[in-house]
Amino acid sequence: MHFDVLIAIARAHPQQPEVLITIPKDWSQGRTVFGGLSAAMLYSAAKEYVEEDRLLRSMNTSFVGPLLFDVPFQISIEIVREGKNVSQILARAIQNHKNCVLSQMCFAKARQSKTAVKNDEQHAMAIPKKANYIPNIPKVTPKFLRHYQLSIDSGGLPFTGKKSSHYYGWMRFKKPPQSINEAHIISMIDAWPLTLIQQLRWPAPASTINWNLDFIYPHRALAPTDWFAYKVDTRQAADGYGHTEATIWDIHGQVIALSRQTTAVFD
């Protein structure tokens, strides 16, 4: 099932707030639905409750517990506060009466301001000519990954016992979507392997637990076939938990998003 079909279901939330949604196995990551998809669906449902010119500035997502594939769940939306410029929305994915994914989102409209700070952060990666993809190994490579193309420029393949703990590279959808919006970018960012699993020598479960994602505006129009550059570094890891920071650029080299994750490995 294409990403856009699932996003369309989420976007119909105001018309059918009670609707039960079932995600098929081809979107699984281990025992759960791929977190990038569940977060993107929560965003897509929430966006329908705010005015068009209120853009997603910040999203704080907690993957509280496994959201199971092939099992129906519901999206719940709470408008926590709506001011003249800023709307705060809490979205939840609820399955079998349990909270599985929570996302607190800040949508806000552009205003006149005398303040400005440019982000001129650059990367030095060339757009992939011959992409270096993660191999598809049955029972090891998560099924959802077949929907994306991740080309690794630097950083070790998962489970290859490396000392490094970063990934630098490019990402895009394998089958280009109709158009690209924040939902697509949310999902692509979470599609990268967790930075720590390249240090393992053997497959082990790993999960994103908490995720803070900021979008930066204004940015240029994005095309469905565009590559997006991604650089993530691990700031610290110990005791089975890692803390990462990432930057995301459009194809023109403009920063469009900043991402921080708390992750867990169960090795």
Ligand SMILES: CCCCCCCCCCCCCCCC(=O)SCCNC(=O)CCNC(=O)[C@H](O)C(C)(C)COP(=O)(O)OP(=O)(O)OC[C@H]1O[C@@H](n2cnc3c(N)ncnc32)[C@H](O)[C@@H]1OP(=O)(O)O
């Ligand atoms: C050479 C080439 C190779 C190629 C190879 C490519 C690899 C390419 C990787 C791409 C990777 C993308 C990365 C996407 C990132 C997300 O999309 S992750 C999905 C979104 N996140 C989630 O669903 C997390 C949801 N949250 C939770 O499940 C819980 O909060 C936590 C994090 C597990 C909490 O920990 P806890 O309190 O210990 O939880 P509890 O329920 O007691 O469960 C612990 C058990 O869960 C297991 N577990 C944890 N995570 C998982 C999991 N994802 N699946 C199955 N079991 C899990 C643990 O191992 C532990 O097992 P046991 O010790 O019981 O046997």
